Amino acid sequence: MGVQPAIVSAGFSEHASKRSDVNMAELMNEAIEDALNKCNCTIDDIDCVINGNMPAFEGANIPELWMTDHIGAKNKPFMRVTTGGTTGGSVAIAAYYAVASGLYDTVLATSFEQQSCGSTTVGLSSVALGEVSIYLQLGYDFEKLRRNMGAGAAIGIGAYQAINYMRRSHCTEEDLARVVVQNRHNAAKNWWTHLKMPNITIEQILETPYISYPLRFGMVTPASDGSCAMIYTTEENAKKFTDTPVYVNGVASVSNENAIVAPEASGCGQIDPCEQLSATISAKLAYEQAGISFPEKEIDYVEVYSPFPNQEFMWLERLGLFEENTAPMQYREGVTALDGDLPVNCSGGVNSTNAIGASAMERVAEAALQIMGKAGNQSPKEIHTAIGHGWGGTINLITLSVLADQPRRKYKGGI
Amino acid sequence: MVRLEYIKKQYTRTRRVHGNWYLASYQYKFNVKRINQCLEHLRKGELVGLKCRSCNTVSFPPRLICPKCLKMPDEWVHLRDTATVATFSGTYAQEAGDTEPRPYPVVAIRQDGSDTTWLANLPEGYDFFKVYVGMPLKVKWAEDKKGDFSDIEYYEPIEDPSIEMNKKEEAEK
Amino acid sequence: MEKVGIVGYYQVKPETDIQMSRPEMIFYAARGALDYAGLKRDDLTTVISATNDYYDGKTISNCFTVEAGGAYLKDESKVEMDGAHAVNYGLMRCLSGHHKLALVWGASQPSTFYYSCIRVLENDPTFDRPINLLNDYTAAALGMRAYMNKFGVSVEDIAKVGVKNHKNAAKNPLAWNEAQLPDITVEDILNSEMLSNPVTKLMHALPCDGATALVLAPEGLAKKIIDDPVWITGVGLCQETYYLGDRDLSISVSMEKAAQKAYKLAGINDPRKDIDVVELFEHSAYEELVLAEALGLCEKGKGSSLSSEINGEIPINPSGGNIGAFTPCATGITRIIEAVKQIQGEAKGYQVKDANRAIAHGQIGFCAQNNIVFILEGGKR
Numbered sequence: 005m006g007v008q009p010a011i012v013s014a015g016f017s018e019h020a021s022k023r024s025d026v027n028m029a030e031l032m033n034e035a036i037e038d039a040l041n042k043c044n045c046t047i048d049d050i051d052c053v054i055n056g057n058m059p060a061f062e063g064a065n066i067p068e069l070w071m072t073d074h075i076g077a078k079n080k081p082f083m084r085v086t087t088g089g090t091t092g093g094s095v096a097i098a099a100y101y102a103v104a105s106g107l108y109d110t111v112l113a114t115s116f117e118q119q120s121c122g123s124t125t126v127g128l129s130s131v132a133l134g135e136v137s138i139y140l141q142l143g144y145d146f147e148k149l150r151r152n153m154g155a156g157a158a159i160g161i162g163a164y165q166a167i168n169y170m171r172r173s174h175c176t177e178e179d180l181a182r183v184v185v186q187n188r189h190n191a192a193k194n195w196w197t198h199l200k201m202p203n204i205t206i207e208q209i210l211e212t213p214y215i216s217y218p219l220r221f222g223m224v225t226p227a228s229d230g231s232c233a234m235i236y237t238t239e240e241n242a243k244k245f246t247d248t249p250v251y252v253n254g255v256a257s258v259s260n261e262n263a264i265v266a267p268e269a270s271g272c273g274q275i276d277p278c279e280q281l282s283a284t285i286s287a288k289l290a291y292e293q294a295g296i297s298f299p300e301k302e303i304d305y306v307e308v309y310s311p312f313p314n315q316e317f318m319w320l321e322r323l324g325l326f327e328e329n330t331a332p333m334q335y336r337e338g339v340t341a342l343d344g345d346l347p348v349n350c351s352g353g354v355n356s357t358n359a360i361g362a363s364a365m366e367r368v369a370e371a372a373l374q375i376m377g378k379a380g381n382q383s384p385k386e387i388h389t390a391i392g393h394g395w396g397g398t399i400n401l402i403t404l405s406v407l408a409d410q411p412r413r414k415y416k417g418g419i
Numbered sequence: 420m421v422r423l424e425y426i427k428k429q430y431t432r433t434r435r436v437h438g439n440w441y442l443a444s445y446q447y448k449f450n451v452k453r454i455n456q457c458l459e460h461l462r463k464g465e466l467v468g469l470k471c472r473s474c475n476t477v478s479f480p481p482r483l484i485c486p487k488c489l490k491m492p493d494e495w496v497h498l499r500d501t502a503t504v505a506t507f508s509g510t511y512a513q514e515a516g517d518t519e520p521r522p523y524p525v526v527a528i529r530q531d532g533s534d535t536t537w538l539a540n541l542p543e544g545y546d547f548f549k550v551y552v553g554m555p556l557k558v559k560w561a562e563d564k565k566g567d568f569s570d571i572e573y574y575e576p577i578e579d580p581s582i583e584m585n586k587k588e589e590a591e592k
Numbered sequence: 593m594e595k596v597g598i599v600g601y602y603q604v605k606p607e608t609d610i611q612m613s614r615p616e617m618i619f620y621a622a623r624g625a626l627d628y629a630g631l632k633r634d635d636l637t638t639v640i641s642a643t644n645d646y647y648d649g650k651t652i653s654n655c656f657t658v659e660a661g662g663a664y665l666k667d668e669s670k671v672e673m674d675g676a677h678a679v680n681y682g683l684m685r686c687l688s689g690h691h692k693l694a695l696v697w698g699a700s701q702p703s704t705f706y707y708s709c710i711r712v713l714e715n716d717p718t719f720d721r722p723i724n725l726l727n728d729y730t731a732a733a734l735g736m737r738a739y740m741n742k743f744g745v746s747v748e749d750i751a752k753v754g755v756k757n758h759k760n761a762a763k764n765p766l767a768w769n770e771a772q773l774p775d776i777t778v779e780d781i782l783n784s785e786m787l788s789n790p791v792t793k794l795m796h797a798l799p800c801d802g803a804t805a806l807v808l809a810p811e812g813l814a815k816k817i818i819d820d821p822v823w824i825t826g827v828g829l830c831q832e833t834y835y836l837g838d839r840d841l842s843i844s845v846s847m848e849k850a851a852q853k854a855y856k857l858a859g860i861n862d863p864r865k866d867i868d869v870v871e872l873f874e875h876s877a878y879e880e881l882v883l884a885e886a887l888g889l890c891e892k893g894k895g896s897s898l899s900s901e902i903n904g905e906i907p908i909n910p911s912g913g914n915i916g917a918f919t920p921c922a923t924g925i926t927r928i929i930e931a932v933k934q935i936q937g938e939a940k941g942y943q944v945k946d947a948n949r950a951i952a953h954g955q956i957g958f959c960a961q962n963n964i965v966f967i968l969e970g971g972k973r
């Protein structure tokens with residue numbers, strides 16, 4: 005039961021803070037063209053299109069309806085999957101299932117975000133709008149709530165995690181800055197990224213002001229416009245389309261409780277925001293499917309979704325790549341650098357480029373390209389197994405794809 | 420201060436059309452029947468949480484649904500008026516009267532006896548750099564109670580015995 | 593395609609202004625579907641939801657329903673389309689062999705916002721939205737006029753579809769109260785408020801609050817859970833181009849393609865003979881005719897002469913269809929559940945005789961731009 009899916013190509017558009025030269029559909033089209041150019045596949049070979057973005061940022065609901073012709077979905081099956089920050093990862097996983105189910109042979113998975121079209125702040129504040137309205141009704145002081153929610157938005161959640169993580173592992177602000185420096189240096193060598201800073205130093209980052217303690221202005225992710233496209237197909241087709249197919253051997257997208265404190269059904273049961281049960285369970289599910297028993301030894305390359313530097317430490321530990329609280333030390337020793345033992349985020353990561361809806365897919369795409377040996381900032385190490393991770397919602401949703409250059413050993417799980 | 424070098428390009432191919440983006444107006448609904456029972460207790464200066472009978476999870480503020488069992492909890496339990504800081508952050512905001520942006524503490528608090536956290540307030544002007552994870556707190560009730568969450572005026576920090584104990588241990592060494 | 597069984601379902605009764613909060617409503621649907629199948633939440637392996645951020649007034653609306661929808665620490669995802677598309681994703685997950693039980697739910701509360709205002713946000717933002725002429729009602733009117741003009745169909749013929757659906761809805765206890773009109777006539781429909789000439793209020797589906805959920809299981813497991821699961825044996829999905837001017841609105845290309853794919857998978861050669869009952873998602877009465885023709889149930893333009901009453905040749909929408917209760921995001925799942933009820937013989941009051949093979953349909957977009965067709969089969973025969 006089930007078909008083995010493979011990735012044959014991945015493409016990007018150029019990312020910048022304002023891509024005013026294109027509209028949403030044209031932006032999407034750039035990535036699709038790039039992906040099609042990298043393999044022997046034309047738009048006619050595509051059987052199904054799956055797309056996603058965060059609709060609140062552009063102010064357009066289900067934009068794929070009018071983008072049909074531009075994304076090659078005319079008279080074809082089309083599906084829209086969105087899950088906030090993990091949208092890209094969820095789309096990639098949907099494409100995996102579309103192929104694995106045997107219903108479609110070749111699937112084009114695309115995601116984009118053009119944040120300069122609308123207002124990211126308005127889009128994000130409406131995450132909690134419903135809950136805030138109810139809170140006010142229940143007798144909260146507006147001024148205090150405004151301040152609390154200001155810290156509770158994406159940056160604040162990053163700050164909560166950072167504080168708990170720093171308390172657990174005794175890592176310093178310098179450690180956080182070191183992650184940022186590595187990411188920005190990597191981004192400078194990759195053609196499609198947003199923040200390219202080849203000469204930035206730890207000292208320069210520590211000079212920037214705080215946004216939300218302990219995160220400083222120089223440490224956080226930018227808001228970018230950009231898109232990403234990937235082509236999934238069956239094992240048989242993959243060999244026709246490319247010489248270097250990458251097999252998807254495990255996927256998971258586990259959700260934990262909502263972290264915004266809501267008086268209704270959802271609320272914050274997460275006492276420690278850097279515990280991340282959903283990441284641990286996702287890793288367990290996906291590794292089990294892929295037949296990986298020792299992730300720290302078997303995985304050669306990692307792309308994690310880390311808009312804030314402390315998260316990079318946290319994810320690497322929760323995904324079973326480092327022992328708990330040892331990630332900062334590994335960074336100090338250069339294990340995660342481009343030429344290290346376990347290269348992490350050679351693309352520059354979400355820390356350097358964040359087109360929100362596309363970010364999680366870019367992690368999977370970069371991991372695939374590193375295995376193919378076609379990445380913009382290719383690691384010198386030979387890479388056989390890689391993972392692409394995504395994070396979103398209100399610290400509660402996780403997506404994870406495990407990729408390898410060999411199809412999986414016979415999967416025994418399931419029914 | 421680092422200057423961020425963004426990529427800048429001359430864009431001439433397109434033209435912008437103005438469009439207003441209304442996220443429309445919504446009238447969100449919520450269940451008052453259930454929360455009112457909690458608010459009635461607050462009016463009396465009592466704290467109650469909802470307990471799920473099948474997994475014994477207690478939520479405060481009371482939650483409608485137990486996510487673990489997918490059931491509606493219906494047992495009200497009384498809670499102590501002490502709490503601990505689960506996690507915290509500081510927003511760097513410049514309020515009226517401040518000369519420079521300064522950090523305002525924002526804390527997620529876990530009421531003792533419950534298993535969930537919520538965002539609540541410390542005394543006005545409390546020093547952000549004194550806050551730490553695990554800090555013990557006590558509810559400061561409002562003077563005239565209205566029967567809503569404003570009855571909990573703020574959480575007052577109380578003496579932390581663990582600090583004394585740590586000091587003793589260090590001295591013994 | 594391997595068969596996937598529907599082992600549990602639940603519909604929250606649609607209401608104009610439901611006295612429940614959104615998570616509460618979703619909770620009842622999810623819990624009800626699990627209770628029907630006699631399952632615990634722990635048995636689930638995946639949860640797929642169908643909601644829309646704009647319909648909920650919340651960015652990332654699925655992260656607020658993790659608890660209520662039963663997705664806590666489960667493999668979860670959201671399809672921002674009709675509920676039927678979410679069922680398709682749940683189906684894919686079951687077919688892949690990774691998941692053994694999928695809960696699919698859809699919900700929305702149109703009483704908390706102005707539905708037709710939000711629909712406008714689906715328009716092309718640089719052309720259609722500034723002009724502000726295209727909306728729910730005008731799109732339906734353009735399509736209806738095109739259909740009437742091409743095939744010489746009268747307004748009365750289309751009003752008859754409304755009459756049939758309103759009368760059927762009166763027999764269905766889970767239809768929307770305001771759509772349950774047992775004594776309605778063609779005149780009543782034509783004399784009701786004009787939304788956009790020639791579409792009147794009673795021939796258009798008006799949104800109401802509601803939530804529905806169903807549980808999917810692969811073949812081997814489904815038989816162990818309940819005695820008579822209904823099987824999904826075929827599915828077809830297709831999206832056509834957006835601009836109404838580029839499309840012939842009197843026919844539905846996407847529905848034809850979707851139906852062909854579904855028939856092929858289910859091994860159906862002559863839908864007129866093989867299909868016993870059809871549940872369609874029609875925004876406006878004329879769409880039911882266009883879609884039925886695209887399904888190959890009759891010749892093009894002859895939809896109005898098709899005998900589609902409950903005791904007719906091919907009953908269409910015995911539950912009252914989408915005109916009977918339109919709960920955005922949930923209605924596609926409702927169509928599937930109604931078809932399942934017909935096959936199981938549980939549609940009390942509006943049961944079709946000897947129904948064993950049914951079509952259920954979902955759509956999004958103006959003038960049914962994206963269509964999805966499910967073929968459902970029972971164990972009889």
Ligand SMILES: [Zn+2]
Nearest residue numbers: 471474485488
């Ligand atoms: Zn419980």
